[in-house]
Amino acid sequence: MSEEQDFFDRILAEAPNARRASQGVLIESGNVLLHLTGVIKHSDLEGLSDDASFYASFCSREDIERIKKPKVLSDFLLQIRAEAIVDNPRLIRVFRKRKGNKKDWSLDEYYKSKFKESIYLKSLSKGNQKKLEKIPAGSAYLDNVNATCMKTVSGNIIAISESLENYLYFMNIFFYGDDFGLDQADTFSAYLIAQRIMAGHESYDFDLDSRGELPTHFEDFLQSLTNLQYQFILGHEYAHHLLGHLNDSRLFKEDLSIMLNAYQGDMKIQHYKYSHKLEYDADWHAIKNIKGNSLYKGDIANAAFLTLMYFETSRLILDYTNPMRGSIHSSHPSPTDRILKLRSRLNNKRGFSREQLENNIEYLTKYTDHFLKEYLAFNFDSFEKYGSVYLPNYKKKLLLDRVEF
Ligand SMILES: [Zn+2]
Incomplete structure (x- = not known):
């Protein structure tokens, strides 16, 4: 560390245009900006x-x-x-x-x-725990807002996109913001950020440049809700494994670049072909597999319903911005179909009622429809512009990229 610091100090002293960056040093010359972020020692490699x-x-x-x-x-x-x-x-x-x-x-x-997997894993039967113990699972910064159970030469692994967690976090701000006293301008921005994450336009730098500092009690609520949604998604992928959905007959190979932004290697991945029935079954088993903790079971069911409701809004937006998409994705069941299917299989005492779900879907569909007609139709370029959107009342000062974060 100090060696690295010494190196940067020397550059700062010797290069006339050098200045300190949030990480390392910036050197500007004409139209060129050079950002030295760190030192790697060959002897270590x-x-x-x-x-x-x-x-x-x-x-x-x-x-x-x-x-x-x-x-x-x-x-x-x-x-x-x-x-x-x-x-x-x-x-x-x-x-x-x-x-x-x-x-x-x-x-x-x-x-x-x-590691957030243990809470879900611990709620399963001993038999299923044993089957899943050996399946590596967890977050990765996949490019698509998705999770996947994939087959490698040594067995199955599960990866859940960090951008999916980011997406859910901002959709939760949008959906619950009003209850916590947020202004409409902020809930709208949260919705916009989430949809831009889904469409691939929001930069993945939430760790570097917060979109807004929310009050602690709301932040705590958001973290715990997003975590439950993560556990549902994990449960869904585990269910694909437990139900044997990755049998060879259903697998197909794709370049890893479809999942990783800017990936330049030639690695291939194998995953299974989507089908309506398998998706419904994975949703249902994610909840059914939870043993003896009905409170947690209800929490996970509602986390599933919310996640799928949010996906429905994004489906509407992606279909609007890319009309050809519908025919490509017709093998995927729609999120609303998944919600209704799950509701019909679940014990009536658990989770949102059918009426609550229908009301929420209607509210979200109307909001999205309004978003498409009143906002997106007139702001296509800014929606698709790569960069960052902020929560106006919670981001007091915009920071300078590289210099301040
Ligand atoms: Zn699935």
Whole structure:
């Protein structure tokens, strides 16, 4: 660390146009802006493959060894996590920030410390726990707002996109903001941020540049709700595994680049072909598999309903911005169909009633319809412009990219 600091201090002293950045040093000359973010020592990488230096700023030596020569199943999830970051400069900055000054940082340890899976796992039968214990699962910065259960040569792994969590977080601000006294301008911005995440236009730098600091009691509520939604999604992917949906006959191969933004490698992934029945079954089993904790079961059911309601708004928007999409995605059941199917299978005592669900879907559909006609129709360019949107009443001062964050 101090070696790195010494290096930056020398640059600052010697280069006339150098100035301190939030991470490292900026050097400006004419139209060129050079951002030095860190120092990698070749001596640390001896014996590793030539491209190891690309991973070194956010991986430990052991991480890199595992990524380059995966041996056990968990190495494959680590590989997906690292490949999601390596070709994306902004994500590298996000992970440098997460790393901070920690000397013994490792990407694997970082994701392990964020382990949120145990709550869901512990609620399952001993038999299912045993079947799932060995299935590596958790977050990765996948490009699409999605989760996936995929098959590797050593077995199945589950990855849940961090941008999906970001999406749910902002949709929750939108949906519950009014109850917590937020202004309409802020709930609208939260909706806009979420839909821009879904469409791929919002930059993945929430760690670096907060979109707004919300009151603690609301923030706590949001974290716990988003976490329940994450657990439902995890349960859904676990159900695909438990139900044997990744049998060879249903698998197809795709380039990993369909899931990772800017990914330049040639790795392939295998996942299963979507079908209405399998999706309905995975939704239902995610909840059915929970044993003996009816309160938690109801919480997960409602988390599922909310998640699917939010997906319905995004389906409307993506169909509007990309009319050809409908024919491509016709094999996916619509989120509303999934909600109604789940409701019909679930014990009536648990979760939102059918009437509550229908009212909420109607409200969200109307809001989205209004958004399309009154906002998006006139603001197409700004909606699709890559960058950041803020919550106006909770972001007092806009910060300068690279200099301040
Ligand atoms: Zn599924």
